[in-house]
Amino acid sequence: MFIVFIPIYVFLFLPVPRIIGKGTLGFLRSVSFTQWGMMLMVFGLSHLAFYSSASPEYGPNLVLYLIVLTQVNDVVHSIISLYFGRHKVVPTSNPNISWEGFIGAFLTTTIVSYVLYPYFTPFGIQYGVLSGVLISVTGYFGSLTVSVLKRDLLIGDKEKFETLQGKYLSRIDSLTYTAPVFFHVTRYFFDFM
Structure with missing residues (x-):
C-alpha cells in the first residue's frame, strides 16, 4: 500500500475536488502543481520513513548513510561548480550546476x-x-529538476525568488530523488527487508 497509495490513488482522486470546485478553467496547471509537489515532497521523501519500519535493525543506519552521501554530493558539487565550473548544464535555471x-x-x-x-x-x-554512483547521479537530477521547477514557478518574481534562496527546498531537492531510487535498489536488488 505504501508504494501505490500516492502515485496511484492520490493521482487519480486528487483532481476530483478541483473539478467540483472550479471546473475546467486552469485545471491542468492547478492539478499538475499539486501532483508534482506531492510526488516530490511527500512520496519521494516518505521513503525515508519506510526504512525504519521495514528494518528496525538496519533502517536508521541506511537513512543516515543516504542523507550523508546526498549532502556530500550536494556540497562537493556546489564547491567545484563555484570555483572550477566552466561548462554550465542549464545556465538559465541554475548557473551553479556545472559538468x-x-x-x-x-x-x-x-x-x-x-x-x-x-x-x-x-x-x-x-x-x-x-550506492555512491546511484546517489550521485540521482541527486544531480533531483537538484537540477527542482532548480528548473523553481525558476519556472518564479519567472518574473525576483523578490520571491531571492526570498527562497537557501531555504529548505534547496537542502532537500536532491533527497527527493535519492530517497526513492536508493530505497528501491536496496529493496529489490540487495534483499533488504
Whole structure:
C-alpha cells in the first residue's frame, strides 16, 4: 500500500475536488502543481520513513548513510561548480550546476560511499560502490529538476525568488530523488527487508 497509495490513488482522486470546485478553467496547471509537489515532497521523501519500519535493525543506519552521501554530493558539487565550473548544464535555471561539479561530486560521493558502507550497511563492496554512483547521479537530477521547477514557478518574481534562496527546498531537492531510487535498489536488488 505504501508504494501505490500516492502515485496511484492520490493521482487519480486528487483532481476530483478541483473539478467540483472550479471546473475546467486552469485545471491542468492547478492539478499538475499539486501532483508534482506531492510526488516530490511527500512520496519521494516518505521513503525515508519506510526504512525504519521495514528494518528496525538496519533502517536508521541506511537513512543516515543516504542523507550523508546526498549532502556530500550536494556540497562537493556546489564547491567545484563555484570555483572550477566552466561548462554550465542549464545556465538559465541554475548557473551553479556545472559538468565539472557533477564529475567531481560523482567521484567524491563514490569514494565516500566506499569508505562508509561497512559502518552503515550490512551489504558488500558492490553495494558500497553502487550506492555512491546511484546517489550521485540521482541527486544531480533531483537538484537540477527542482532548480528548473523553481525558476519556472518564479519567472518574473525576483523578490520571491531571492526570498527562497537557501531555504529548505534547496537542502532537500536532491533527497527527493535519492530517497526513492536508493530505497528501491536496496529493496529489490540487495534483499533488504
